[in-house]
Amino acid sequence: MITGNTRFVPLLAHPCRHVRTPPPFNAECVRRGLDISMVPLDVPPLALDETVKALRQIGNLAGMVVTIPHKTAIAALCDRLEGAAAMLSVCNVVRREADGSLTGAMFDGEGFVAGLRHQGHAVQGRRALIVGAGGAASGVAYALLAAGVASLTIANRSPAKAETLVAQLHAAFPQARVITGTADAQHYDLVINGTALGMHDGDALPVDPTRLRPGTLVAEVVMQPDVTALLTAAQARGCIIHKGIHMVEQQVRLLVDFLEHGDI
Ligand SMILES: NC(=O)c1ccc[n+]([C@@H]2O[C@H](COP(=O)([O-])OP(=O)(O)OC[C@H]3O[C@@H](n4cnc5c(N)ncnc54)[C@H](OP(=O)(O)O)[C@@H]3O)[C@@H](O)[C@H]2O)c1
Known part of the structure; x- marks a missing residue:
């Protein structure tokens, strides 16, 4: 159930019809008792910068999961990268920190x-x-x-x-x-x-x-x-x-x- 307390995680893709992550991701959040919900967003490459700039401002954004074709471009928009993401300059998940900054990581x-x-x-x-x-x-x-x-x-x-x-x-x-x-x-x-x-x-x-x-x-x-x-x-x-x-x-x-x- 989506409520005023729900934090959300957009899955940024283009196109987004092929994505299969939302059902298991949302099921994992339910299993842990977390009020977090994933929704796919079809973001064309030219709109990525503006989209991320806007998402940074959103207080109930837990982060973003990112797939084809955005994994390299999103890494350049993060404030810091961890682990494999830092070595490869590519990431597939971004956490929004309390100060609005973005931390990227790579778990593919x-x-x-x-x-x-x-x-x-x-x-x-x-x-x-x-x-x-x-x-x-x-x-x-x-x-x-x-x-x-x-x-x-x-x-x-x-x-x-x-x-x-x-x-x-x-x-x-x-x-x-x-x-x-x-x-x-x-x-x-x-x-x-x-x-x-x-x-x-x-x-x-x-x-x-x-x-x-x-x-x-x-x-x-x-x-x-x-x-x-x-x-x-x-x-x-x-x-x-x-x-x-x-x-x-x-x-x-x-x-x-x-x-x-x-x-x-
Ligand atoms: N199962 C999962 O959990 C999971 C997770 C992440 C991604 N994926 C899937 O992995 C696939 C790739 O995603 P990605 O994020 O890595 O995309 P990407 O960064 O855009 O990379 C695409 C790769 O495919 C190659 N390629 C694309 N079209 C080709 C063609 N016609 N002939 C030969 N090579 C071609 C590209 O070669 P060039 O370098 O020459 O362009 C590049 O190596 C997608 O299907 C995505 O859905 C699955």
């Missing part, structure tokens, strides 16, 4: 790794390929290294973004084996689509499924549709599949923790 990666573990998939020691170098892929790459993958290859349509990400990851994890490469999936036991490919009918596949070895764990960040064309093709090849929704389910707990624990 922790949510992704928690989702894998929750489904019984170990991460440590895997040879991983991630396709993509945008907001979600950056967070996932960071968390995979933190969780101890043996090696990580990053393949992205825009190679310069992959190079920048690898440099950031080397700065955060100097001992890590992380390189840029192609999306040839043959030599990996964990293959992740970290791009937006798969959200729309007719999208190209992020990897050529004929290069997947049976038994490979193939994971998605895309959560709408529930089972993407990549996952369908991977299953037909005898791979183990892991859906994008698991990342959301495990991440809401981290998002609510962060929004609840401001210290300013």
Whole structure:
């Protein structure tokens, strides 16, 4: 029930029809007895600055959750960034502090790794390929290294973004084996689509499924549709599949923790 005491958390996206975070986020708030409600807001990129400027003024704003295409732009609008967000200059959640300042953090990666573990998939020691170098892929790459993958290859349509990400990851994890490469999936036991490919009918596949070895764990960040064309093709090849929704389910707990624990 929304009352005069309710604090709200807009989910900033463009478009916003694909988002799946509000139901589990709102359910988590109810489960904890918190009077906080999430509503999706469709914010075009050119309106982001003005929107955030206005939201800063709103006293019952707990914070914002942010998704495609705003994760990099929002990081530049925060007053401070924590953890992976500070290393990658990208964030997916922003807390409004009591003084109206904004603290950004990034939980896509922790949510992704928690989702894998929750489904019984170990991460440590895997040879991983991630396709993509945008907001979600950056967070996932960071968390995979933190969780101890043996090696990580990053393949992205825009190679310069992959190079920048690898440099950031080397700065955060100097001992890590992380390189840029192609999306040839043959030599990996964990293959992740970290791009937006798969959200729309007719999208190209992020990897050529004929290069997947049976038994490979193939994971998605895309959560709408529930089972993407990549996952369908991977299953037909005898791979183990892991859906994008698991990342959301495990991440809401981290998002609510962060929004609840401001210290300013
Ligand atoms: N499951 C979850 O909890 C969760 C959480 C966050 C995000 N997501 C999903 O993750 C996806 C990406 O979101 P994001 O925030 O990372 O977006 P983003 O920062 O805009 O990054 C998009 C990525 O997709 C690539 N890409 C886009 N169109 C492409 C195409 N036609 N061909 C090849 N590569 C293409 C981009 O490559 P370039 O660098 O070359 O442009 C970039 O690597 C979305 O589907 C989003 O819904 C899921």
